[in-house]
Amino acid sequence: MYYNRVLTGDFSKFLENGRELRWLFDFVLKHPELDFQIGKSSTKEWISVYYGLTRLFSIRKLKNSAIFIDIAATYQKLSKNLYGKKSINVNFQTEIESLLVQIKSQSKFDRYYKNQKEGYYQNAFSRRFGICGKPDDDFVIIDKEAVVGYKDQKEKVLIFGNIQQKYKHLQLEVSKQDPKRYGSFLQKKSIGNELDFLALDKEGNVLLVEFKHGTNTSGIYLSPLQIGLYYDILSALPRNELDNAVFDMLIQKQRIGLINQNWKNPKSIKGVIPVLVISEFNYKSSAEIKFDEILNLIRKQNGISFLNNLQTYNYKVENGLSKW
Numbered sequence: 001m002y003y004n005r006v007l008t009g010d011f012s013k014f015l016e017n018g019r020e021l022r023w024l025f026d027f028v029l030k031h032p033e034l035d036f037q038i039g040k041s042s043t044k045e046w047i048s049v050y051y052g053l054t055r056l057f058s059i060r061k062l063k064n065s066a067i068f069i070d071i072a073a074t075y076q077k078l079s080k081n082l083y084g085k086k087s088i089n090v091n092f093q094t095e096i097e098s099l100l101v102q103i104k105s106q107s108k109f110d111r112y113y114k115n116q117k118e119g120y121y122q123n124a125f126s127r128r129f130g131i132c133g134k135p136d137d138d139f140v141i142i143d144k145e146a147v148v149g150y151k152d153q154k155e156k157v158l159i160f161g162n163i164q165q166k167y168k169h170l171q172l173e174v175s176k177q178d179p180k181r182y183g184s185f186l187q188k189k190s191i192g193n194e195l196d197f198l199a200l201d202k203e204g205n206v207l208l209v210e211f212k213h214g215t216n217t218s219g220i221y222l223s224p225l226q227i228g229l230y231y232d233i234l235s236a237l238p239r240n241e242l243d244n245a246v247f248d249m250l251i252q253k254q255r256i257g258l259i260n261q262n263w264k265n266p267k268s269i270k271g272v273i274p275v276l277v278i279s280e281f282n283y284k285s286s287a288e289i290k291f292d293e294i295l296n297l298i299r300k301q302n303g304i305s306f307l308n309n310l311q312t313y314n315y316k317v318e319n320g321l322s323k324w
Contacts, residue, residue: 001159003148003237005039006248007047011061012038015047015256020088021059024049025257027093028131031100033113035126036258037144049096051103052112052119056096057082065089071099074109078102118213121279122196124317125211129199130253135262139201141209142249142259146198148233159236160193167191167229173301174225174294182294183218195230199275200246204266207275207311208234214281214314221290224298227274228307234272243269274310278324281314288324 006012014021028034028049037048037055048058057071062085069092071083079102082095103109112119130141150156171191174182197209210227212219234242246269253259281287299306312324 001148001150001155001237001241003146003234003241003245004248005143005146006245006252007038007040007045009061011045011047012252012256014061014088017257021047023091023093027096029257032127033100033123035123036131038253038258039143039145042149050123051100052123054112054119056099061088075099075103078109117215118211118279121213121315121317122211125277125279125315126197128317128320131258133260133263135260135264137202137260137263139199139207140250140259140263141197141199142206142246142253143198144196146195147193148237160233163229163232163236164191164193166232167225170228170298170301171225174222174297177297182221182290191226191229193229193233195234198246200250200266201273202264202266204268204270206234206242206246206269206272208272209275209277211277211279213279214285214287217285217287217290220276220278220281220285220287221294223276223291224295224307224310227276227310228298228302231272231274231307239269242272271309274307276310276312276324277315277321278313279315281324 013019015025016022028036033051035050037050039046044060046058046060049056054074055072056075057069060068060070062068065088066085067088068085069082071079076083079095079099082092082099086092104114107114113123126141126144129137129139133140150159175184195208196211197207199207199209201207208227208230210223210230212223247265250259250265254261254263295307313321314324315321
């Protein structure tokens with residue numbers, strides 16, 4: 001079991017000042033609809049550009065100063081000139097601009113940003129505490145779509161499989177309480193292992209952030225199940241593995257500019273805090289009442305200490321975060 005999304009070798013340095021892909025950093029910074037995601041798995045590493053919640057393309061490093069541009073399948077027909085092997089010294093800004101124009105002009109390709117719901121606000125949140133962050137921010141985003149890795153399938157089944165099974169059981173118990181109120185579909189729906197954001201606050205707490213839009217009523221009141229699963233997975237990770245990865249990613253992203261270079265890094269990791277962030281919350285909805293009900297139901301099943309340090313916030317682009 002491991003968590004390490006730090007880019008290796010010279011790859012991350014391509015985005016640094018004076019390097020071959022710095023123009024791409026500047027391009028994304030100037031476009032509020034775009035954001036970066038960088039990461040690594042056991043077999044590959046990448047630099048991705050996102051439009052809202054949608055990946056536009058990823059860059060992978062090849063040998064001999066070459067890169068490969070992998071466009072999301074949805075957009076491959078829109079930009080054949082962008083896809084494929086290129087020299088690291090080639091500027092493909094014109095191709096990206098062309099792709100964005102086509103996406104924005106066709107509603108079927110722009111469903112998750114233009115409607116100004118979850119994709120729009122999640123992108124704004126990611127940029128605000130990432131590439132557009134300030135030195136005095138309470139926290140910074142270390143990783144997005146964060147995933148823990150496993151050395152093999154056997155380990156994944158043993159660790160993640162057991163944790164997931166626990167939450168499938170809790171789903172079933174919640175559904176049994178009132179299928180009409182909470183949804184009988186819970187018996188079939190499984191929870192993935194991908195965390196929206198992993199952040200670090202200035203006190204040294206790792207924040208496990210699940211992000212929802214205010215119109216997603218069921219997503220909000222069922223979020224204790226998702227957040228609990230993520231919390232258990234990260235808690236199962238060796239503490240030194242998490243601590244080292246967080247600081248390594250922080251330093252690398254500050255060097256690139258994806259986190260403000262003047263943000264004062266804490267000296268050590270203090271704890272792990274689960275967080276729910278809701279954009280544009282509708283206080284007339286039933287989400288808050290059902291959220292409390294489900295949290296209490298789970299605590300009866302799982303113990304009173306379940307997510308006892310959970311923090312909840314409402315997020316507005318113009319006003320920032322406020323307690324929910």
